[in-house]
Amino acid sequence: MLTAIIDYSSGNLHSAQKAFEKITALNNLGSVVVTSDPQIISSADRLVLPGDGAFPSCKSELMSSEAYEAMVFSAVEKKRPFLGICVGMQLMAIKSYEYQETDGLGWIDGEVRKINPKDKSLKIPHMGWNTLKIESDHPIFKCIHNGDHVYFIHSFQMMIKKHEQRLAYTDYGTDITAVVGKENMVGLQFHPEKSGEIGLRIIENFLSWSP
């Protein structure tokens, strides 16, 4: 089994790569490659779309990457398991309002907007360890419990229109979407590769998942 972490010149892929390598090696879950090569992406069994930084620049980097068409075809037509992380998760939405209105991939029925907690003393970005409130029995949550901590770092969040596509949320003066999903796709707002044992378990769950 081959897992491709898509490299489209956005952000820090090293941490994600190390975490996926550790889990695949420990559990005999195949190999991991960081790539933008469309042929490798087409042949990969699973896809991971990371992303750091601003939505518009991530989107334009992704669109101009040679990885883009192969990734969309694999995820949408071939229904290969797909995982978006942080801005990679936000890119799955219909659109984002970060800096300017920008279309997303349109896979999840949501919009990305600035976090707006009722308590104005709360700091933005939402940065640090917060607890998961799980709303679904999706296999991504195997051995994960309500109240487990994961590491968030973001100023924008995905507001979900179809409630069944929100699989977990966290509380930061308002409900913050933490996990989204539909068919073969899952998106995580937090960083599983930075979330200690809980994060590594979620990565293992993704790598063991057969949608």
Place this chain on the structure above:
Amino acid sequence: MLKCRIIPCLDVADGRVVKGINFVGLRDAGDPVEAAERYDKEGADELCFLDINATYQNRATTYSIVQKTAEKCFIPLTVGGGVRSSEDVRNLLLAGADKVSFNSAAVKNPDVISEAANRFGSQCIVCAIDAKAAPSGKWELFTHGGRKPTGIDAVEFAQLIEKKGAGEILLTSMDKDGTKSGFNLNMTRIISNAVTIPVIASGGVGNLDHLVDGVVRGGASAVLAASIFHFGEYTIDQAKKHMDKAGIPVRLNK
């Protein structure tokens, strides 16, 4: 609920953890990768490496420490010391850092923050502010590991670098650093209130009540300490349990 972060800081020089008093008089505190692993197991919320003589010496040792740590610890890692450009940020991110901290270079040219934030995202750009009480009652910014006064007001500078796109401030009181007499709570609170980004309180922790004060009275989003952890006075877990008892939300080990 978002938890308050406890961050052990490893001041690194020539591949070893050191800790000075008022930034001088260094004492060896061991191998940084081993220390990072131990803190991770004890429940540290993040790790921070400060390469304290990077301005003068080559960076290869630091990259190798960052790389080895990132292969073993799956929690956020901030690296600072001698960071001058977007290219330095890129190299540290590639070595395995999750956030990179600017200090002297950002004072010389605050646009280096906006350039790095635009390229890599605000989430990974930290700005370290080292400040000392000035006769005016304000706090003056120092650079070059606390050796060089700048005449710049620390509160104004904090607001400036927030505008430039820094995602977080690592605030160290030069008067308190190494004294074990507690954070400069007044400065921490005033700067934390002056910006919307999180502030990490640093400099002066001598006991666990000081950590509590940094959050409750200083308004810090995270607390950073070095020597109380390095020399085995307290474990991270003890620190968290103490903060929990004081009513501060923390992520406890199960």
